[in-house]
Amino acid sequence: MSFRRALAVAACGLAGGSVLFSAVAVGKQPARGDSEPRPGSSAAAAPAAPQGLLLLPPAASCPPGPGWIERPAGSGGFWDSNWDRREPLALINLKKKNEETGEEELSSRLEHCRARATRHIFLIRHSQYNLDGRADKDRTLTPLGREQAELTGHRLASLGLKFNQIIHSSMTRATETTEIISKYLPGVKKISTDLLREGAPIEPDPPVSHWKPEAVQYYEDGARIEAAFRNFIHRADVKQEEDSYEIFVCHANVIRYIVCRALQFPPEGWLRMSLNNGSITHLVIRPNGRVALRTLGDTGFMPPEKITRT
Numbered sequence: 001m002s003f004r005r006a007l008a009v010a011a012c013g014l015a016g017g018s019v020l021f022s023a024v025a026v027g028k029q030p031a032r033g034d035s036e037p038r039p040g041s042s043a044a045a046a047p048a049a050p051q052g053l054l055l056l057p058p059a060a061s062c063p064p065g066p067g068w069i070e071r072p073a074g075s076g077g078f079w080d081s082n083w084d085r086r087e088p089l090a091l092i093n094l095k096k097k098n099e100e101t102g103e104e105e106l107s108s109r110l111e112h113c114r115a116r117a118t119r120h121i122f123l124i125r126h127s128q129y130n131l132d133g134r135a136d137k138d139r140t141l142t143p144l145g146r147e148q149a150e151l152t153g154h155r156l157a158s159l160g161l162k163f164n165q166i167i168h169s170s171m172t173r174a175t176e177t178t179e180i181i182s183k184y185l186p187g188v189k190k191i192s193t194d195l196l197r198e199g200a201p202i203e204p205d206p207p208v209s210h211w212k213p214e215a216v217q218y219y220e221d222g223a224r225i226e227a228a229f230r231n232f233i234h235r236a237d238v239k240q241e242e243d244s245y246e247i248f249v250c251h252a253n254v255i256r257y258i259v260c261r262a263l264q265f266p267p268e269g270w271l272r273m274s275l276n277n278g279s280i281t282h283l284v285i286r287p288n289g290r291v292a293l294r295t296l297g298d299t300g301f302m303p304p305e306k307i308t309r310t
Helices: 106-113 143-158 172-182 215-232 252-262 267-272
Strands: 003-009 021-028 119-125 165-169 189-193 244-250 280-285 291-298
Touching: 119 143, 119 252, 143 172, 143 280, 165 172, 172 189, 172 244, 215 252, 252 267, 252 280, 252 291
Parallel strands: 119 244, 165 189, 165 244
Antiparallel strands: 003 021, 119 280, 280 291
8 A cells, every 4th residue: 555745835934044844644645546527526626635634824824023033035944144244245345446456356355254263152041039029129049049050150160161251131130140150250251231131032932821921021122132132142253363252141031032043943932942040051153153052051060959940
């Protein structure tokens, strides 16, 4: 008995050119002559879908994403090498002429714009904090949260890396986590920023019932968190000669959104991931713009009884 499979493909314009595929198996192959019109049937009638074939909605029915998410037209499921707008070919003006030698050689101009170093981004989620606090200043770390930060700081120090800087959210729980971690990394400068504050980056898909912010919160927080991504997550500057190791202490929503955007996954899927308190997420950005995720929410360095996700 022979079988056949049919592939039904539906594509939506997702961030970074991602494509959603759905494949289903079709049942038994019809016997010879099954495709012939039956006596008395109309030849103009539309043929019925094969038994077992899942009919998917047209791509046009997929809801569009927020305006701040750039989706390259026609990129399909391929990697957008100019995702951070730092691709060498996009940085040069091909029409510009050198006054002394005329048109410069393209290869030398590209080399001048090409990054040479690798950036290592360590995204740290803040430790456990007091959920009962009404204002941000009251949401301080719990005793367990302070222990978690100590463990995270010790883990980062044990890696033996020369960290360049610690950039942290200006919220209390992130600031306190940073202060504890920095004890294990003496001499590393600390920078506070409002861009990394917690918020609602983009409406999640699928939606959840236990957390439904107002639409205005997505509108306000989403633009800010996207700005944080564009400001901090990109390939190394052309002037950077050595690999860098940078720590960002912030929040679960921000980290999950950044991971999706950096990997060019649909950003609406950020809530499908979960991060423990004090966890370490390691992103690597190569000079050619390629991005790799080394670890996601690692807390393997903590004893089981110290692990929380609040």
